[in-house]
Amino acid sequence: MSATDPEPTGSPTRRRGRPGYDRAQVLAVAVELFNEQGYDATSVADVATRLGLTKSALYHHFDSKEQLLSLALEEALGGLEGVLDEAPALVGSAAERLAAVIRGAVGVLVDRLPYVTLLLRVRGNSDVERAALERRRSFDHRVTALVEEAQREGQVRDDLDGAVATRLIFGMVNSVVEWYRPGGPVDGERLAHDVVAVVLDGMRTR
Structure with missing residues (x-):
């Protein structure tokens, strides 16, 4: 997803490159993706991309998928x-x-x-x-x-x-x-x- 792509419905405001979300917001976006793509087909990288974060920033909140x-x-x-x-x-x-x-x-x-x-x-x-x-x-x-x-x-x-x-x-x-x-x-x-x-x-x- 590029910086010009539209925001997913219901997702929080993106702050690219910074851990600008709390745990509840990250979890909500992850669930949104799991429901859209299926849990098995969704990677941590997918969640990070949807949030506009790096994977390391995502791991700031959660240890694993x-x-x-x-x-x-x-x-x-x-x-x-x-x-x-x-x-x-x-x-x-x-x-x-x-x-x-x-x-x-x-x-x-x-x-x-x-x-x-x-x-x-x-x-x-x-x-x-x-x-x-x-x-x-x-x-x-x-x-x-x-x-x-x-x-x-x-x-x-x-x-x-x-x-x-x-x-x-x-x-x-x-x-x-x-x-x-x-x-x-x-x-x-x-x-x-x-x-x-x-x-x-x-x-x-x-």
């Missing part, structure tokens, strides 16, 4: 895992707690869209990616347990397989990364409301 990936995935996973431990997911009936988890997961996706997008593209090609996939499975298991609790309480149809229901729920939630655009016509809070309504109305006992 793997560290960038690890921290990016933590942004997504930490947010999702946190939803399960927040107050709305800990009180009320199982169905109410399930609704809170779904609403919170949509909120994380909206607030951390590039990071969740990257997480959903992980395929387990490295130790960092395999660890992320294991945490995703653990998250799914906890949601499945909540679905099954709601079934035992008679709030969710018992003819559904809990694990399958969880996969379908998050199939819907995760599809949002393909079309949702921050600042667009769809409000994040209304989106969360609509997803919860569609999911629970379809699962609720009659």
Whole structure:
């Protein structure tokens, strides 16, 4: 990229040749590139070029490309895992707690869209990616347990397989990364409301 090329959408002001970014800005640009080109196809040199920095200046902030990936995935996973431990997911009936988890997961996706997008593209090609996939499975298991609790309480149809229901729920939630655009016509809070309504109305006992 030359000095006359247009700035990437959403990237910080470039300061060529100087480490003029904080860690969060560098990470955001790296995630942007990982999503555009694929993690494996993106080099540290690519990230440095997008930022207008030398590789040595980039290493001022991060030790390796793997560290960038690890921290990016933590942004997504930490947010999702946190939803399960927040107050709305800990009180009320199982169905109410399930609704809170779904609403919170949509909120994380909206607030951390590039990071969740990257997480959903992980395929387990490295130790960092395999660890992320294991945490995703653990998250799914906890949601499945909540679905099954709601079934035992008679709030969710018992003819559904809990694990399958969880996969379908998050199939819907995760599809949002393909079309949702921050600042667009769809409000994040209304989106969360609509997803919860569609999911629970379809699962609720009659």
